[in-house]
Amino acid sequence: MAIGGQERSDPGKKTALITGASGGIGSAIADALAPTHTLLLAGRPSDRLDAVATRLGATTWPLDLTDPAGIEAAAEPLAELDVLVHNAGVAYPGRFDESTPEQWRACFEVNVTGAVALTQALLPALRAARGHVVFINSGAGLNASPGLAAYSASKFAQRAFADSLRADVPELRVTSVHPGRVDTEMQQDLVAYEGGQYDPAKFLKPETVARIVAEVIAGPPDAHTHQVVVRPRG
Template structure:
């Protein structure tokens, strides 16, 4: 690590998280968070990148991993899961898995790193979803988690005025996660109709690089018809 600002990105082994890491690499030292240590190792071709393998829903492992940090300027929450289904077909286990990763792990990681973020007058970016603004049939558990994540960001922003807190709400994005979603929907995968992960990463970068007098609180991205 150098004297450059330090960014911790969850879900950094692929998709939006990896795209964000690539956009931040020229200006930040990177901690690449994810549960798959092998996948993270393959992403360390980025300059000044260090794998940060941890199971985010394991409270003890998360506490141990964050205790080793000495500086944090930027925290990007990109990890998440989406399990679709009607409300009547969504089991308690699905609700728990979804909320544990999409909400509880976000809250706990932020809580554990708040002293470092406060010291840096830092920035928290939460990669949310269009489902955090509008809930559709079949998306109950996921949308509920993303509405909760939006509320969490709003409260964090109000309670921690020294921090910048940004919610990013993209529409469908060309990622492995989207492939899984389309498989659950039994629909065709049409990447030309989706945002690229890099488009979302550029929105994150714009929020991070905003002038000191500017606080980008919410960004909504939708694919342009093509």
């Protein structure tokens, strides 16, 4: 398979594209998949993304999920893609009566519309590889979380998108992963909004979620995991 006009460095490896890989769950997933996959780390250019790519010997893939034309251009060089991990997301802590239409629009633009546009652009490459699409959703995509009105609504919509993709494109495997609260910068913002004391021991580690994602991707080819729900112990 050619990537950007060049043959992949290890033809024996499958290829995985991960959005939002500059930190948190995304960079942990990159770590977990690096031994078995050639990695494309998609996102807006940043020093953090470059650092993850350098550490793992991965390729950065400039991408803005709010730019449909740019998504099309970025996807064009890919002839085959084995794994697409939708990890990028935004959240604005706030109850419904505190939220604004602009915050709702921003949540849906990245968490839903951007994921739809990227999947559509990459669909020929995914079909060619009979690939696997993984959505890093949230517990808020199963039960609306207090203080996360716009985010919860977008994650419910993302889950419906995943279900539709699974039904409409049966040659792909499609998995929604719904972690509980994870020790990330987004979680720190939420705890600050709630006025609580941040204790990372109360939350899932990003590496834990990443390990579960890697295990789902490595599942036997006759198995199709539709949904994974994981919560912190205790």
